[in-house]
Amino acid sequence: MNASPDPVSVRVGLLGCGHVGAALAALVAERRSEVARRRGLDLEVTRIAVRNTAIDRDVPVADDAFTTDAAAVVSDPDVDVVVEVMGGIEPARELVSTALAAGKPVVTANKELLANHGAELYALAEANGVDLLFEAAVAGAIPIMRPLRESLAAEPITRVMGIVNGTTNFILTRMADDGASYGDALAEAQGLGYAERDPTADVEGYDAGAKAAIMATVAFGARVVAGDVYHEGISGITVADIEFAADLKHCIKLLAVAEQTVADDGQAQVGVRVHPTLVPLDHPLASVNGSFNAVFVEGGAAGDLMLYGRGAGGRPTASAVLGDLVDAAGNLARGHGATIGTLERARIAPIDDVVSAYYLNVEVDDRPGVLAAVAAVFGEHGVSIRSMEQEGMGSEARLVFITHGARERDLRATLHDLRSLDAVRAVGSVLRVIGD
16 A cells, blocks of 8 residues: 655745734644645745734744744745735735745735736736635635636626625624614624724725625626725615615615626626615525625526625634635645636726616605606606505605616616605615515
């Protein structure tokens, strides 16, 4: 019986040692013997770049592994693979570029970097025949990048959408389940560490927007950057909106949506957006609550697929990083890297061209003829009403509508004319709707 060959030694340079970096170092140590047995790779974190070496980080590496010189970690000839979990654009972009140019594979969890400079970094990785892997950049432990890049590479994907921000999902869940106000739910999320002191990136959709840009790039082979993404946040959502949605057998989720459509001139275009959305209670995404994430893929051949799990947290995110690290190390040992394929510059669909169903509530005078006048405005702009309910009476009267699919520009024109009607006191929340 032949003895198994000795595992290949792979030395890892780690840029950043916060929650994810520290968890990764621990996981590499915990899983080292199993990875060596199953994959023939002996992974070891040998260098770690941090801002302050005086802090006791309680990670299983030698004390002399720490340095404040990140560039020295990247250029160290004894570092085989670089893992970047420091975040931000600079100096991360320069460090990742340097590593790739030197023929070193890179694993990153940096959504901001990839959403703004992904195309140039993917090209640099391919030119040097090494990996740039980023599973953890989009949805923590949920494996979505690899399926989009590999398993679904030939699938005619029409839409990828998901709950990719745990902070906003936690807030909306608390508002729905317990009737908490937006402010109280946000304060609780901050107290639990789900939300930053300045929660703008989460609650206004910018974090989800960066992830949507990355998903669109991989799903459609198109260069999409964060600036291409349309954003609406959840700060204007009220408990009343959630109650109205429940009455209509829907819930409200902040969704990141990337879809490929055909413009009026017959050319393909990519629409990428983030916004609060009414989701039917029988849709799989409706059951994704708390800080969990899920990504829903609609394909022409495979049909509908959904991946669900922890979208954030030190160990869940580190698990995704470690999976990429094993892949990158294995590819390095075999002398080749993965590829994301050719990226064309995307033609981005203007938000006015997006077709969606809509929910809106309209505060009106409770008198004869009002409903007819309101319905006439919808009809003038070609916006078809799917359902309508009246809530309250007298000074509390409001009409709650869900439309059929309509272009954004037509819906905006409808809203403009509704506000000019004497019988309309105010147009309340306007939210997009998925599903039938």
